[in-house]
Amino acid sequence: DVKVTQxxxxxxxxxxxxxFLECVQDMDHENMFWYRQDPGLGLRLIYFSYDVKMKExxxxxxxxxxxxxxxxxxxxxxxxxxxxxTSMYLCASSFQAGGPTGELFFGEGSRLTVL
Amino acid sequence: xxxxxxxxxxxxxxxxxxxxxxxTYSNSAFQYFMWYRQYSRxxxxxxxxxxxxxxxxxxRFTAQVDKSSxxxxxxxxxxxxxxxxTYLCAMKGATSGxxxxxxxxxxRLKVLA
Numbered sequence: 001d002v003k004v005t006q007x008x009x010x011x012x013x014x015x016x017x018x019x020f021l022e023c024v025q026d027m028d029h030e031n032m033f034w035y036r037q038d039p040g041l042g043l044r045l046i047y048f049s050y051d052v053k054m055k056e057x058x059x060x061x062x063x064x065x066x067x068x069x070x071x072x073x074x075x076x077x078x079x080x081x082x083x084x085x086t087s088m089y090l091c092a093s094s095f096q097a098g099g100p101t102g103e104l105f106f107g108e109g110s111r112l113t114v115l
Numbered sequence: 116x117x118x119x120x121x122x123x124x125x126x127x128x129x130x131x132x133x134x135x136x137x138x139t140y141s142n143s144a145f146q147y148f149m150w151y152r153q154y155s156r157x158x159x160x161x162x163x164x165x166x167x168x169x170x171x172x173x174x175r176f177t178a179q180v181d182k183s184s185x186x187x188x189x190x191x192x193x194x195x196x197x198x199x200x201t202y203l204c205a206m207k208g209a210t211s212g213x214x215x216x217x218x219x220x221x222x223r224l225k226v227l228a
Binding site: 004043106 | 123149151156160203205216218221
């Protein structure tokens with residue numbers, strides 16, 4: 001079974017702190033994604049990556065950055081956390097690079113609260 | 116206007132009922148249609164995947180796509196309490212040369228024993 005593991009399930013941080021969310025997948029997938037999920041807004045794409053050291057902005061990249069130094073690991077970084085970044089963050093991976101198919105496999109999510 | 120519209124619910128039904136979940140969309144470039152199921156405090160998982168207009172059946176689940184009306188549905192027959200979850204529709208199509216997923220906001224379903 002494909003496994004996408006998000007290291008932190010629940011985090012509480014203070015405004016202005018730097019936050020790292022880590023995601024690891026074990027199926028050698030090329031593509032990795034970071035979404036945030038908010039009530040009434042659904043899943044919104046923050047960043048994605050088609051390959052090591054490659055990254056592309058999604059729909060809401062402001063206030064976030066990412067790092068992909070190894071194929072299996074994709075990190076989301078909040079340089080200076082703000083209260084409007086309180087959300088559920090979901091990491092996903094898929095096999096086919098840019099093609100029409102490619103099921104998304106999701107991690108269990110990281111619920112971040114910024115005080 | 117959102118590209119994908121989905122009624123958020125919540126939808127409560129008795130065990131054994133037939134459930135109908137729906138999404139409408141506006142972008143005719145969407146070619147691939149999916150339903151994801153998300154249990155509480157878990158990530159979404161793929162439930163059904165369709166490409167063309169018509170019906171696709173998998174056990175108690177049927178996915179229906181009507182491209183002419185830009186409307187997709189998920190039917191659950193003989194619903195069970197274990198079907199209680201949030202159901203997200205998702206669509207994919209070429210946008211500016213890349214394939215992009217667009218998700219609905221999700222419909223929360225509760226099946227009462």
